[in-house]
Amino acid sequence: MRSSAPSPVKYISELSTLGEFGLIRQLDKMIRRADNGSGTVHLGIGDDAAVMSPEKGKDLVATIDNMIEDIHFERSYSDWQSVGWKAVAINLSDLSAMGAQPRWLLVNLVVTMDMTLRDIQSLYRGMIACGKRFGTRIVGGNTARSDKECSITITALGEVNRNQHLQRDHAKINDVIVISGPLGLSAAGLKIMKTKQSKLFPQAAQRHLRPVPRIHEIQTLLSNNIRVNACIDISDGLIADLRHICESSKLGATLDRSLIPVHPQLKKFVQHFSMNPYDLLLYGGEDYELLMTMPDSEFRKAKKHVRNLYKIGTMVKQKGIRIIQDNNQIEIIHQTGFRHF
Numbered sequence: 271m272r273s274s275a276p277s278p279v280k281y282i283s284e285l286s287t288l289g290e291f292g293l294i295r296q297l298d299k300m301i302r303r304a305d306n307g308s309g310t311v312h313l314g315i316g317d318d319a320a321v322m323s324p325e326k327g328k329d330l331v332a333t334i335d336n337m338i339e340d341i342h343f344e345r346s347y348s349d350w351q352s353v354g355w356k357a358v359a360i361n362l363s364d365l366s367a368m369g370a371q372p373r374w375l376l377v378n379l380v381v382t383m384d385m386t387l388r389d390i391q392s393l394y395r396g397m398i399a400c401g402k403r404f405g406t407r408i409v410g411g412n413t414a415r416s417d418k419e420c421s422i423t424i425t426a427l428g429e430v431n432r433n434q435h436l437q438r439d440h441a442k443i444n445d446v447i448v449i450s451g452p453l454g455l456s457a458a459g460l461k462i463m464k465t466k467q468s469k470l471f472p473q474a475a476q477r478h479l480r481p482v483p484r485i486h487e488i489q490t491l492l493s494n495n496i497r498v499n500a501c502i503d504i505s506d507g508l509i510a511d512l513r514h515i516c517e518s519s520k521l522g523a524t525l526d527r528s529l530i531p532v533h534p535q536l537k538k539f540v541q542h543f544s545m546n547p548y549d550l551l552l553y554g555g556e557d558y559e560l561l562m563t564m565p566d567s568e569f570r571k572a573k574k575h576v577r578n579l580y581k582i583g584t585m586v587k588q589k590g591i592r593i594i595q596d597n598n599q600i601e602i603i604h605q606t607g608f609r610h611f
């Protein structure tokens with residue numbers, strides 16, 4: 271880890287007493303303690319850069335994403351450990367969408383001077399917990415400070431068997447559209463935390479704070495030779511991410527509303543707030559489930575290995591996304607979902 275050029279200290283805080291190198295030393299200790307000693311890292315934290323050996327016959331898959339205070343999380347509803355967990359989870363979710371097994375993480379942390387050492391340690395505890403659960407480790411990073419907000423940017427590196435990574439542009443006509451779990455719960459969780467009703471819907475809050483990347487599910491499918499033609503993780507909402515598959519594969523999609531699963535807690539949530547569940551199912555983001563397309567015969571095999579798979583529609587030649595309503599009427603969907611800018 272290296273420290274960025276220090277900016278003038280505005281006021282005395284625990285962090286300014288500790289100093290940036292002091293903080294780095296503390297974090298190094300934590301990471302080393304948690305290290306599972308995987309043999310693929312020749313040189314981890316402590317030098318200018320890390321050195322790792324990818325396994326023979328594998329391709330390296332790389333991704334980067336960030337969590338910025340007041341954009342992606344707020345201190346009012348999220349604890350630091352959850353922020354750390356999620357910062358890793360969203361990156362691992364992107365690796366899962368490529369069919370990759372996560373291996374290494376690089377962490378760029380920007381702290382504000384009102385954060386305590388305990389806050390930062392909690393943040394790391396969350397990152398380490400999520401990393402460990404999915405077989406990866408922190409091999410390096412950078413820390414800096416800001417007067418405005420905390421942010422965590424993570425680069426995640428993974429491996430996939432040579433030439434076997436998944437892409438979003440390989441969907442085929444008549445592929446079935448499959449999701450790895452019910453959607454909408456994360457968006458519900460965000461709403462209840464903002465209205466301070468988390469206790470009423472704990473699973474929804476948990477889904478928003480600590481999403482679980484579908485690494486095990488995709489690895490199980492691939493290791494059992496299930497053919498997945500296209501794959502993406504659902505971060506911006508079902509329709510928005512399905513549109514990415516459709517546009518890049520130059521196809522369209524027909525969804526069947528009656529096949530889209532509704533989580534029992536989401537049912538209660540929409541009753542409580544008198545909402546239409548489909549707004550959350552179709553447009554609610556941050557569930558980090560996988561959206562895959564595959565031949566129907568592969569789906570039947572896949573179900574034997576991964577229980578939580580739902581067939582919700584079919585890829586078709588005609589461009590655009592249509593949804594078959596409960597009354598069998600077909601509606602063309604124009605809306606997208608979450609916009610980043």
Ligand SMILES: [Mg+2]
Pocket residue numbers: 363364367502503505
């Ligand atoms: Mg993604």
